[in-house]
Amino acid sequence: MKRIFFIINFFFIAQITFAQLETIPIPDQEILELLSGTEVNFSNTQLSYFEGGGSQQIGQFNGLNSNLGLDSGIVLATHFIGQIAGNQYGLQLDPIVGVDSDLSLMLNEFSFPNNLKGVVSIEFDFVPSTDELNFNYVYGSNEYSSSTCSSFPDPFGIFISGPGISGPYSNGAENIALVPDPINPAYFTTTPVLVNSINAGESTLVNSSTFGCDAVDPNWQNYTDFYVPNSVPNPSVSLEGFTVPLQATKSGLVPCESYHIKFVVAVGPNSNSQDGAALFIEANAFANINTFGNTSTTVVNESNIFSYFSSDSPFQDKIYEGCGDATITFYRPDLAVGDITFLFRPQNEIGNATIGEDYSLAGNNVVNGFGYSSILLPAEDDQTQLIITPYYDYVNEPDETIYISIDQINIGCIQIDPDTIIFSLSDQPELNVSFNEDFSIYCPGSDVILEPNVSGGVGGFMSGSFSSDAYDYSWSQIGTAAIQIENPIETTEYCVTVMDICETQEKSDCIKVTVPEYDELQADLFSKIICEDIEADLCVINAEGGEGNYSYVWSNGQSGPCNYDYQGEYDVVVSDGCEKEIILFGEIYYDKPPEPSFEYLSIPHQNLGVEFYNYTDDSPGLSYRWSFDDGIYSDHSNPIHVFQQAGDYDVSLTVITALGQCEEDFQDYVTIDPNYSFFVPNAFSPNNDGLNDVFRTFTTGVKKFELFLFDSFGKMVFSSSNVEDSWDGTYDGKPAPQGIYVYQVVMVKDSDIVVFNEQGAFTLIR
Known part of the structure; x- marks a missing residue:
């Protein structure tokens, strides 16, 4: 059901898209007006019609609601035009025998019989x-279904003759109704448009012969894209087929020359009222081909300052002495060909400016004769200019007038109206340039706006925006702008030269x-040394020079001379009040001393002697101060100290930094034990006399004791660990x-951990 519904809708749309072609008989003059409008x-x-037609x-015709491809225009038919308006045939007419020599010549080219019927034509001259x-x-015909490729095709042609045309038809005419090139339709073949050249690509004869088509063009089957088959129910155009819109x-052509054109259509000798052919020509075909009458827009004048002023300026049409050239431009009319000579007259009797004294004329082949002058527009150019050069005579005088009349010129079908050009010739106003008084600035490098007061000259009349400036400025080594912004750092004189636009x-x-x-702005910033990690002030000192009014911006965002x-x-x-600035660098330096520490050991051979070992991390320039709690001090790194008596002492070590003399202390209690003593006799005599009968050491203040005795050969003869x-x-x-004999004693003092020894020699006497 959906498919049937779709098909019904499709044909419904087709019926709406193409309704009926409309044809209306109209008077002859209106037919011609449809070709180009009333102005042609x-x-x-x-x-030309046949009898009865x-x-x-x-x-x-009106083809808007048809599939013809043309909206409107005129139609020529070999029968009543009403017979081609859809299926509304109305009156029917059998065409009668007719004659057209050009169509007969065309048929003869292909060896076809040249008998014609229903001949209808329009022909006329045009420029x-x-x-x-x-x-x-x-072009359309009713021959397509039964007579394609026959030897009696319906002929038609569009024949044009005139200058530069040399064709095979009457008066040297050419047929311009030609089949387009199927590869590039902008170009054309030499084949005339006929049923036998543009069709569906197959013969419709009973015997299927293609002789008639082959005779016209062996490539006729390549032209099917230009054919519209019209075999649809209820056609909008009652022709079996027709071409797509083609171009003739x-x-x-030579402009302004006369040409003749003929549109002619006919049918073959076997045609009847049901047969027929028609030619549809689009409306306004000749709308842009003919122009007659006068032209007055071929001369345009511009003063020598034309581009300097707006269109509503009262100065626009003036000429100023010495301000360049004014021009009068002569343009070629559309229809005119060849050289054109324009005649003009400088009329000194009307204008009080005299040629040769106040101005001169020049241009392409300008000839200054008695009373009349002329200028040539060569055939290869579209325009030429008459140059008016006013002299600058340095004489202050009233305005003068340049008056030039241009004569009427007739060029073939073109007539150029006369014209009059009037210029007012004026002196240039005097140019004036000045500055206000000299001045001073407070700060070197400040912006200085330099703007001279300029007036007069032709530039003084200019206002608004133009492609050229009113004045040219040339400053001494700083530029060419009208206003200069400078930043002098020393006293300077600025000079400008101004030239008027002329x-x-x-x-x-x-x-x-x-x-x-x-x-010069100067200041000092010295680093600050602190011995504690606290806030401190870092200050700029000795600021001098510059403008004064100093300001300070620190890297931590603080302001003022000191940073806390x-x-x-x-x-x-x-920076100073003129924004001159310097940058200083400083540091708040925490000169932290290293943590001090020490250890100590008793001196083995020194009673009450102590050796101190400093374990403080070494730093460059570090110094030391020892206090031994007995009124004695030392600045050595690792001092040796002998106490006067045993006891406990509060010993302190102070480390001192080199930069800030920052101090750090360390204290420790040192215990000094009772006296250590050691004595050995140098001889003994074991003879039992009660004197020096044994060898022993006399030792006190040790907690470990080892005694070894050796003879002269190194043999140990005695040892003991008892003091x-x-x-x-x-x-x-x-x-x-x-x-x-030799003795060696190994000991450790009571208050120490260091092992030390005493050794020496003694004599055994007998």
Whole structure:
């Protein structure tokens, strides 16, 4: 059901899209007006019908609601035009035998019989304004279904003749109804448009012969894209087929010359009232081809200052002495060809400016004769200019008038109206340039706006925006702008030269700008050393020079000469009232000493002696101060100190930094034990006399004791770990020989951990 519904809708839309072609018989003059409008004048017009056809064969058509492809225009038919308006045939007419020599010649080219019926034509003369003719048309016929490729095709043609055309038809005419090139439709073949050249690509004869088509063009089957088959129910155009809109064109026409054109349609000798052919020509086909009458827009004048002023300026049409050239431009009319000579007269009797005294004329082949002058517009150019050069005579005088009349010129079909050009010739106003008084500035480098007072000259009349400036400025080494912004750092004189837009007047002036001289801005910023991690002040000192009125901006955002903050590096921008600035760098330095520490040991051989070991981290320039709690001090790093008596002492070590003399202390209690003593006799005599009979050491203040005795050969003869023990001079129960012996004592003091020894020699005497 959906498919059926879709098909019904499709045909419904088709019925709406193409309704009926409308044809209307109209008077002959209206037919011609449809070709180009009422402003076109045709001549030698001829409309030809066959007997009984008359005005029913030529008329107006409206194709907006049809599939014809043309909206409107005129139609020529070999039968009544009403018979091609859809299926509304109305009166029917059998065409009768007719004659057209050009169609007969065309048929003869292909060896076809040249008998004709129903001949209808329109022909007339026209004068083109351009070198090319173009218009659109459609050709249709009722022969397509039964006579395609027959030897009796319906012929038609569009024949044009005139200057530069040399064709095979009457009066050298050419047929411009030609089949387009199927590859590039902007170009054309030499094949005429016929049923046998543009069709569906197959013969419709009973015997399917293609002889008639092949005779016209062997490539006829390549032209099917230009054919519209009209085999639909209820057609909007009652023709079996027709062409797409085609273009008839002819280039190389000579403007302003007369040409003849003929539109002619006919049918073959076997045609009846049901057969027929028609030619549809689009409306306004000749709308832009003919121009007659006068032209007055070929001369345009511009003063020598035309571009300097707006269109409503009262000065726009004036000429100023010495301000360049004024021009009168002569333009070629559209229809005119070849050289054109314009005649003009400088009329000194009307204008009081005299040629040769107040101005001169020049241009392309300008000839200054007695009373009349002329200028040539060569054939290859579209325009030429008459140059008016006013003299600058440096004489102050009233305005004068340049009066030039241009004569009427007739060029073929073109008439150029006369014209009059009037210029007012004036002196240039005097140019004036000046500055206000010299001035001074407070700060070097401040902005200085330099703007001279300029008036007069032709530039003084200018206002608004123009492609050229009213004045040219040339400053001494600083630029060419009208207003200069400078930043002098020393007293300077500025000079400007101003030239008027006419480049014949220039004036100069100077202005002096005084700049004060200040001493160089200077200041000091020294680093601050602190011994505690607290806020401190870092201050700028000795600020001098510059303008004064100093301001300070620190890197931590503070302002003022001093910055209060913790340890760190800082910079400060010091500036004066003229924004001259310097940058200083400083530091709040925390000179923290290292943590001191020490240890101590008793001196083995020194009673009450102590050696101190400093374990403080080393730093460059670090110094030390020792206090031994007995009134004695030392600045050594690792001092040795001998106390006077045993006891407990509060010993302190102070470390001192080099930069800030910052101090850090360390204290420890040192215990000094009772006296250590050691004595050894240098000889003994074991003879039992009660005197020096044994060898022993006399030692006190030790907690560890080892005694070793050796003979002169190194053999140990005695040892003991008791401080009270002694040697009686025997070895292995026998008296040791007299001689020298060596002792070695290994000990540790009571208040120490260091192992030390005492050694020496003694003599055994017998």
